Amino acid sequence: MSIKASAYAHPNIAFIKYWGNRNDVLRLPVNGSLSMNLHGLHTHTHVEWSNTLSHDSLTINGVEQMGRALERVIEHLDVLRERYQLQGYAAVQSENNFPIGAGVASSASSFAALTLAAAAHLDLSERELTTLARLGSGSASRSVPTGFVEWYAAETHEESFAESFAAPDHWNLTDVVAIISTTHKAVGSTEGHQSAATSDLQMARVARVSERIAICKSAILQRDFAAFAEVVELDSNLMHAVMMTSRPALFYWLPASLAVMHLVGEWRREGLNVCYTLDAGPNVHCLCTSDHASEIANRLRSLDGVLDVRTAGVGGGAYLDN
Ligand code: PMV
Numbered sequence: 001m002s003i004k005a006s007a008y009a010h011p012n013i014a015f016i017k018y019w020g021n022r023n024d025v026l027r028l029p030v031n032g033s034l035s036m037n038l039h040g041l042h043t044h045t046h047v048e049w050s051n052t053l054s055h056d057s058l059t060i061n062g063v064e065q066m067g068r069a070l071e072r073v074i075e076h077l078d079v080l081r082e083r084y085q086l087q088g089y090a091a092v093q094s095e096n097n098f099p100i101g102a103g104v105a106s107s108a109s110s111f112a113a114l115t116l117a118a119a120a121h122l123d124l125s126e127r128e129l130t131t132l133a134r135l136g137s138g139s140a141s142r143s144v145p146t147g148f149v150e151w152y153a154a155e156t157h158e159e160s161f162a163e164s165f166a167a168p169d170h171w172n173l174t175d176v177v178a179i180i181s182t183t184h185k186a187v188g189s190t191e192g193h194q195s196a197a198t199s200d201l202q203m204a205r206v207a208r209v210s211e212r213i214a215i216c217k218s219a220i221l222q223r224d225f226a227a228f229a230e231v232v233e234l235d236s237n238l239m240h241a242v243m244m245t246s247r248p249a250l251f252y253w254l255p256a257s258l259a260v261m262h263l264v265g266e267w268r269r270e271g272l273n274v275c276y277t278l279d280a281g282p283n284v285h286c287l288c289t290s291d292h293a294s295e296i297a298n299r300l301r302s303l304d305g306v307l308d309v310r311t312a313g314v315g316g317g318a319y320l321d322n
Pocket of ligand 1: 014016017018033107108137138139140189190193279280
């Protein structure tokens, strides 16, 4: 017996952030979040299930993986084996078309593509696929549906799913990423989520997140850049305030990150449609409308401390390619 499938998924950038779980094992987040998929960047994953294999294996860009990367994939395959009584082991081959350290995390696209390919023969709904992807990496749930996506916080596995609320062509937003460091982050998001509750500010951040989700969603639906910029920067600052006040403290910003954040504010006052958001790293995602993207990219490239710049528009959902 051998079952093969492959799938593509894009990474995503969150506008309203996921930070902290109510259940770490099931990756049930304390709050809902909003994001858009990133066009042009993808993970392509091929999975072959076979009952002649003696163990699971993983290659990333052709390189055999050991250690934590392989363990996380095995844990995810174990979940599928257990939930759907699957037999045998899987050979997983994954390729990213963007380098690690390109300023965009690959765990969302990796676990979204892995979930689709590994569960291809099970005929699951998109909703169910988002919940399974979530078990591998929370933000992976948002890489399954198309375009602009909301992931719901809930008490149970089944209720914490993600769905699209606008198609990619709804609004021509662009993520211009200022790459400030390509070194691997010291504390990854899985550990970060676990320490979020040690900050006195986490409860305050979460208290009004539903309001920010509503404001952000309606700004996107009405293509209101000013309202969008205000809530996106506020939500990023709130998450980083929690990170910086966690025990131990997590400081992801570098001096150049802060310099870019200041400039983005000045550029907006000049009339450019641009705002910033940062994930668990120092790279600054400058979100703008596509008509201003090349101007923003040129300005970023000329700055000291900006190593590189990458641009991505709004991407579609994850899909099987066979
Ligand atoms: O899915 P994870 O565990 O890699 O967490 C993602 C956390 C942030 O990128 C910082 C925020 C988000 O919502 O994507």
